[in-house]
Structures are given as structure tokens and as C-alpha cells.
Amino acid sequence: MKIKNKFSLSFAPILILALVTYTMIALELFRKDKVAYIFSANQDGSHLASMLSENIYLAQAPLLEVIISSFSFPDGKFMATAKSHLQLTDSIKLIIIYGINNNQLELLDTVGVKSESDKAFIKEISRFEDKSALALFQEQLLIQKEFEVKRFKYEKYLLRLVLQTNAIKTLLDQPRIYHLALAKKEGQILLNSKAETNPQAQSLMTAFIKQNVIEKDFPFSKERDSFIMTWAPIRGTDLGFVTATEKEKAMSALEEMKRKSLGVMLLLVSICLFIVIKVVTGLTKNIESLSASLTSFSQGNLNEKSQISSTDEVGSLSKNFNQMTDKIKDLIAQSESKARMESELNTARRVQSLFLPQEDLETSELSIRGYIESASECGGDWWSFQELDKGCRFFIADVTGHGVAPAILTAALNAACETLREFQHLNMSDFVSYLNSVIYKCSKGELLLSLFVGEISVIENTLTYVNASHCSPMLLHTNKELDILDVVSGPHLGRSAKETYKMTSVAFLPGEKIFVYTDGLTEFTNSQGRAYGEKKLYKLIQKNTNYLLQEYMDLRTIIQTDFEDYREGLELTDDVTFIAINRKINRDNLNPTV
Known part of the structure; x- marks a missing residue:
């Protein structure tokens, strides 16, 4: 059933109830010889007087x-x-x-x-x-x-x-067809109309009050002789207004009122029906139009627009619907763009992961274990290692920022390092200078990267390195001393096309450890706003020196566990990368005891 039919039918019981009520009242009034009509018509006077006094x-x-x-x-x-x-x-x-x-x-x-x-x-x-x-x-x-x-x-x-x-006195003095007086419940007439000249009416009113009013605190009427008596109390007091109406005079007015009331009722019903039908028809028309627009939109027509321009709630709903469709179209377009970008970023991340070592280095002489975690889909950190005839070469780099552009630059760095893998005769200075020229050609100075390159010789027991403005690594000796390799060889890679870098060599004996990291580790701040810091890192290694030298514990595992506890599940704000290098104790490399 349509809404307009429901609206129309919802008014039918009200109209029927009104007509039935009117008919029942009319029949009951006629059954009592129309006395109730007389009371209804003339009670207004006593009610008006009581209401006036009550309001005062x-x-x-x-x-x-x-x-x-x-x-x-x-x-x-x-x-x-x-x-x-x-x-x-x-x-x-x-x-x-x-x-x-x-x-x-x-x-x-x-x-x-x-x-x-x-x-x-x-x-x-x-x-x-x-x-x-x-x-x-x-x-x-x-x-x-x-x-x-x-x-x-x-x-x-x-x-x-x-x-x-003096409103009560004025009301009593007004001309009327009935007799009106202010009285107490016990029957005493306090104030009467000056126009009152019917002694019979006044005596009947006094008798009527004494016999009937004392136990009744509500309006009522009663037929007495040729009069109809009415009582209207003033609520909250022991006063009221009593009227005496002559039947003969009242009946003619009652019949006239009945005819007028019926005409007014029919007129009002007709007006109400006309208004209801017009309003419901207009309302349901707009609702049907809006429902059609919603149906079309739900079936995939995203260009559907509601044409309702009314100023009522339906018009407001239509305006909101049009705004909603525009926003949904924008969200769908944004979602598609976001999904496409996420797919491309995931692809870039998978490709970048191929540039990183797929497994740690484990030989009889060396152990190299790395950890890397990006702050976004693609990171600007990178690490790797290359096995050489006399040992190995390892790298760790940090491009400024993180995201797609730094990730592309790390890919170029990885390709350059792989190209130079076969040129083992190159010294470290020339090696890094060549890498600098490659990075500059790729970034034109817009992106810089810090780099630490180390070359370990297990034959000469040395570490030769170049530090291009990278974080200073830590070297743990077998005598439990912890040194910081703070010699800076040159500026960031990519600053200019030609830069020179000097190399530095230190002893790196069996049993010693090197820890290399990016600044994302030490600059990370926890929920209390405190940075992890180099001091904490230094103390952590010192605290576990005995376990590390006896190889009971792995340096990467110690650092990773402590950092994750400190992090407390917070998101990274910068890429975190570190390498733990262990020069294994090989009895053949130890000098014989003299």
C-alpha cells in the first residue's frame, strides 16, 4: 500500500469516530428530552464566570x-x-x-x-x-x-x-436569557445580577444549591419545575456560579445552535479532507520521486540526481542525497586511486626487498647479521655485504627521508655496488668516490645519503672503512673495551659530482664485534618522548660484553629485543637498520702460546 493511501486511511477512523460520537451524543440528548442540549448551550455562561474567577x-x-x-x-x-x-x-x-x-x-x-x-x-x-x-x-x-x-x-x-x-460584577450585569448568581456551596447567594427580577428563579437557585451542591465539586445540571439549574464551581474555593434557565426560551436557542454546529462541523471536515488530500498527495509525490532516485543510485547509476526543490524536510533530504552521491563518487575515485597507489607501493617494496640480503652471512671466519624496518611502504635505508677472497665488504646507507624517491636511490646504490663487486683491486677511497658520482647523477644534489663501507680482511686481521657522514659504528675488543669509530672520511654522497674520501684501517681480531646502525635507531622516541640514544646503546653493549665475547648471545638479537621493548609497539617515524658483525674465534688464527 502506498504512503498516500496510508495517510488518507489514517484520517478515516478520526472522522468516523467524530461522527459516531456526535450521533451518540445527539441520541442521548434527545433521549433526555433535549435537556442536555439546554445545559450544553447555557452552561457556557456559568463556565465563563467560573473560569474568569478561577483565572483571577x-x-x-x-x-x-x-x-x-x-x-x-x-x-x-x-x-x-x-x-x-x-x-x-x-x-x-x-x-x-x-x-x-x-x-x-x-x-x-x-x-x-x-x-x-x-x-x-x-x-x-x-x-x-x-x-x-x-x-x-x-x-x-x-x-x-x-x-x-x-x-x-x-x-x-x-x-x-x-x-x-470588577470583571465578575460586569459579567453579572450583562443581559442574558438565564439568571446568573455567585453563591457559596451551602446556598448563600453572594452576588446577583442587577437585572434579576424573577423572585421564583432566585428562590429556586437557593434551594437547588442547598439540596444538591454540597457533595458535588463538579459542573452539573438538574431540571426543577420549569427551570434547568446549572452549577459551575470555582476550583480551589467553596464558591461557584449557579444559573436558572427557562426551558421554553432555551430550547429555541439550542435548536439554532444545533443546526449551526452541524453546518460548521461539516464545513471543517470538508476543509480538513481537502487539506489532507492535497498535503499527502504532494508529500507522497516527492517521496516517490526520491525513492526512485535512491533505487536508481543503488543499482549503480552514480550520476543519479534528485530534482525535488521543495523547502520542506523532503526537499532537505533530496539536497542531502545529492550531496551524498557527490561524496560517494569522490570517495570511490579516491579509493581507486589509493588502491592503485598501494598496489604500486607494494610492488616497489617487494622489488626493494630483492636488493637486500636474503639471508645472513655465516662463514668459519665471519658472521654478519642485519635488521631493517621501514617507516613507510618504501624505505630510504639499505644494507648489504659482498664476500671477497680475503674476507668481505659490507655496506649500510641512509638516504634523507623515506618513501619512493629514497627507495629508488638505494636501488641505484645497490646496482653500483654490484657493478664494482668484481673490481676487488679498487681501494676503498676510489670505490666510494665512484659511488658518489653515481648517486649525484641520479639525484642531482636533491637527495643525499650517508654511507659506511667496511672491508674486513681475515688474513691481515684488519678493518678498512670509509665513513661518508654516517653514524659512528662501535667496535668491541676482546679485552672488553668498546671503541667508537668516529673518523669521518668525507661528506654525504650526492652533494657534488666530485668528492674525495679517505680510508681508515683498524685492527679487527678474532672474537671482536662491530655494530653499525642508522640514526633511525638512536633518534627513535618512545611514548614518554625520550630518544633511544647512543648512550643507551653504548651501555647495553657494555652490559652484555661477557656474553658477547663468549658467544653465548648474539649482538643483533640483544639490540633488537631491547629496541622492541623500548618501542612499545609504536609506529616508526624513520627507517631503522643495523648490522652486527662477529669475527669468529678460529683456533687456526690464534698465535701459538710461547
Whole structure:
């Protein structure tokens, strides 16, 4: 079932219920000889009078507590704030407070007295013993509150607000077809219309109240002789308005009201049906259009646009739909681009991994073990080694930055080193100078790299190296001394086309260790913002000197484990690479004991 049909049907029960209710009320009213019609038509007068009085009472009653709070009980006088309350409202004429002992009123203080007539009124009202919440004295409406305050000399207090309004008297004086009077529940008529000339009606009203009202605190009517009596109480008080309606006069007005009411009801129903049909039709048309756009979009038509331009919620939904389709298209395009880039980066990473040693070097003389981890898909760090006739040559490099461009430069460095592998007669200085020229041709000075190249001779027990502005390696001797190879041979590779690098040689005996690393290791900061640092690295090697020299522990494993603990699972901000080189103890290389 379509939405417009549901909307239309949802109003049908309301209309049917209204018609059935109206019919049932009409039948019931006719069953009671139309008396209920007379009550319904004429109760308005008593209701209006009671509602007016009730509104006056409810509007001023909250001020009682406020005014009480402005009375100084120890002094028996109103404070200055009481006068401000009187000035803030134009509906209160006088404020009077009494102390009560032995049911006797004693005037304590007043606010608002302006004339001699006010003083005379206060003197006279002091003899008025009615303490009801709402009372009438000399056609003046009173709001009263009797309350207790302990620790003072009076048993009780009575606060009276004399109101300015004469609306009730004006209402009673208006011409009407029924008789209206303000009365107490016990039957006393307090105020009657000046136009009242029917003694029979007044006596019937008094009898009606005495016999029926005392136990009933709600509006009702009752037929008595040739009159219909109605009662409308003023809530929260013991007052109410009583009416006496002559049947003969009321019936003609009731019939006229019935005809007008039926015509108005039919007119309103017709207008409501017209508005509902028009609104529902327009709403469902836009919803159907938006639903069609959503269906088309869900079937893969990403260019679908909603054409609804209304200013209601559906129009807003249409605008949001169009914005959503644009964003989804942008996200799909971005996702495709990102997926393509990720695929290319993964390919580059796999290719770069081929430039790195696939396994560690293990010979009877040497052990070279490396570790490398990139901060992104492609890294700017690189390490490798080459076996030589008399030992081996190892490399570690760090290109400025990380990503695709540094990775490409490491590929060029790897290719150059492989090209020079067969030229073992080249000394280290010429070797690195050639590498510098290759790097400069590739980067034109835009990218630089630091490089440490070492050549180990197991025959001469030496390490010959060139340090092109790289981190200084650490050399652990068999006598437990830890040296830092801090001789810098020359600048970064790639700074200019022609650079010279000097080489340095040191002894590298069996049992000794070399640790080479990039600055990504020592510059890494943990969650507390502390860098790993060269000092920590130095102390860590010193701490494990005995285990390392006796080859109980592997230097790479020690450094890697300690670094991972320090890292605490955080992402790297720079590539981390290090090499642990162990000159194994071979008994044939040891000098015989003399």
C-alpha cells in the first residue's frame, strides 16, 4: 500500500469516530428530552464566570507566598519589598495581614492604602469573618490565606489581597436569557445580577444549591419545575456560579445552535479532507520521486540526481542525497586511486626487498647479521655485504627521508655496488668516490645519503672503512673495551659530482664485534618522548660484553629485543637498520702460546 493511501486511511477512523460520537451524543440528548442540549448551550455562561474567577484566583494565588515572605513576623510589619510587589501588578488594590488569637482578628499591617475610603473599607472588612481562599466583600473580590508561624505570639495569621478587578460584577450585569448568581456551596447567594427580577428563579437557585451542591465539586445540571439549574464551581474555593434557565426560551436557542454546529462541523471536515488530500498527495509525490532516485543510485547509476526543490524536510533530504552521491563518487575515485597507489607501493617494496640480503652471512671466519624496518611502504635505508677472497665488504646507507624517491636511490646504490663487486683491486677511497658520482647523477644534489663501507680482511686481521657522514659504528675488543669509530672520511654522497674520501684501517681480531646502525635507531622516541640514544646503546653493549665475547648471545638479537621493548609497539617515524658483525674465534688464527 502506498504512503498516500496510508495517510488518507489514517484520517478515516478520526472522522468516523467524530461522527459516531456526535450521533451518540445527539441520541442521548434527545433521549433526555433535549435537556442536555439546554445545559450544553447555557452552561457556557456559568463556565465563563467560573473560569474568569478561577483565572483571577490562580493568577494571584502564587503571590501569597511571595508576599508572606516579605512580612517581618518579629516586627509585625511588611518590609519594603511588599510595596514593590504591589507596584509590579495592577490587579491588587490592598494587602492586609491579621494576627489571630482565640479566633479574633487583629489588624497588623496594610499596604496600598491611599484614601479615607480605603481606611474605612479596612475597618469594615476587619469584621468580616469569612476566611475562604476566595471570598466576596462589598462586591470586592478577596484572595485569602490562613497560615501558622511558630515561635510568634499569634496562633495564626490571615493574609488578604483585595483585587482591583470588577470583571465578575460586569459579567453579572450583562443581559442574558438565564439568571446568573455567585453563591457559596451551602446556598448563600453572594452576588446577583442587577437585572434579576424573577423572585421564583432566585428562590429556586437557593434551594437547588442547598439540596444538591454540597457533595458535588463538579459542573452539573438538574431540571426543577420549569427551570434547568446549572452549577459551575470555582476550583480551589467553596464558591461557584449557579444559573436558572427557562426551558421554553432555551430550547429555541439550542435548536439554532444545533443546526449551526452541524453546518460548521461539516464545513471543517470538508476543509480538513481537502487539506489532507492535497498535503499527502504532494508529500507522497516527492517521496516517490526520491525513492526512485535512491533505487536508481543503488543499482549503480552514480550520476543519479534528485530534482525535488521543495523547502520542506523532503526537499532537505533530496539536497542531502545529492550531496551524498557527490561524496560517494569522490570517495570511490579516491579509493581507486589509493588502491592503485598501494598496489604500486607494494610492488616497489617487494622489488626493494630483492636488493637486500636474503639471508645472513655465516662463514668459519665471519658472521654478519642485519635488521631493517621501514617507516613507510618504501624505505630510504639499505644494507648489504659482498664476500671477497680475503674476507668481505659490507655496506649500510641512509638516504634523507623515506618513501619512493629514497627507495629508488638505494636501488641505484645497490646496482653500483654490484657493478664494482668484481673490481676487488679498487681501494676503498676510489670505490666510494665512484659511488658518489653515481648517486649525484641520479639525484642531482636533491637527495643525499650517508654511507659506511667496511672491508674486513681475515688474513691481515684488519678493518678498512670509509665513513661518508654516517653514524659512528662501535667496535668491541676482546679485552672488553668498546671503541667508537668516529673518523669521518668525507661528506654525504650526492652533494657534488666530485668528492674525495679517505680510508681508515683498524685492527679487527678474532672474537671482536662491530655494530653499525642508522640514526633511525638512536633518534627513535618512545611514548614518554625520550630518544633511544647512543648512550643507551653504548651501555647495553657494555652490559652484555661477557656474553658477547663468549658467544653465548648474539649482538643483533640483544639490540633488537631491547629496541622492541623500548618501542612499545609504536609506529616508526624513520627507517631503522643495523648490522652486527662477529669475527669468529678460529683456533687456526690464534698465535701459538710461547
